[in-house]
Amino acid sequence: MYNGMLHAHSGLRWLVLIFLLLAVIKSFAGWFGKKDFNKSDNLIALLLLSFTHTQMIVGIILYFISSKVVSMGDAMKDSVLRFWAMEHGVTMLIAITLITIGRVKSKKAETSELKFKKGAIFYTIALVLILWAGLIKPSLLGAGLF
Numbered sequence: 001m002y003n004g005m006l007h008a009h010s011g012l013r014w015l016v017l018i019f020l021l022l023a024v025i026k027s028f029a030g031w032f033g034k035k036d037f038n039k040s041d042n043l044i045a046l047l048l049l050s051f052t053h054t055q056m057i058v059g060i061i062l063y064f065i066s067s068k069v070v071s072m073g074d075a076m077k078d079s080v081l082r083f084w085a086m087e088h089g090v091t092m093l094i095a096i097t098l099i100t101i102g103r104v105k106s107k108k109a110e111t112s113e114l115k116f117k118k119g120a121i122f123y124t125i126a127l128v129l130i131l132w133a134g135l136i137k138p139s140l141l142g143a144g145l146f
Contacts, residue, residue, distance in 0.1 A: 005062045012055045013134055019048040020099070020130065024123045027106075030116035037112040045119065049103045052096045063089060080141055091133035098126040 022044050030037060066084070075085035102122025109115040 002062075002065050002067075005058060005065065009055065009058045009062050012051060012058060013130075015051045016048070016055050017130065017134075019044060019051055020123060020127050023048050023119060024127055027116045027120035027123055031113060031120050035112065035116070037106075037115040041115075041119075042107070045103050045106060048099060048123075052099050056092070056096050059089065059092065083137060083141060088133050088138070091129050095126040095129040095133075098122045098129070102126070 026041055026044060029035065030041065075081040099122065102119050105122065106115045106119040109118055
């Protein structure tokens with residue numbers, strides 16, 4: 001079960017990244033290009049939200065069945081264990097929260113410009129966090145890209 005969940009978690013991250021990049025690009029293009037917020041913009045944001053929440057559920061399950069996660073006292077003494085036991089999950093929860101807030105604020109905004117602006121801000125911050133804690137730092141610790 002562990003390997004299946006790990007592969008699902010690794011594969012889903014690419015869907016999250018693809019849709020997050022699309023959302024960021026479309027948000028900035030719409031904001032600065034003074035475009036109308038349309039159904040495709042809404043669909044990208046909705047799919048991004050769906051994939052990130054699915055990724056979170058898989059990640060939480062993986063957290064509890066992983067051998068990398070040990071007691072917090074032991075993990076705090078080792079930087080690699082600390083990353084997997086705490087830093088990765090907390091950073092990802094913050095990123096998922098930002099994506100969720102960005103989607104809600106964007107959806108409730110009155111004008112297309114505000115919809116794109118709110119999406120651009122929240123999604124960009126989430127992208128930076130996800131790139132760091134989901135790709136860069138794990139690669140530095142020896143985790144593969146898939």
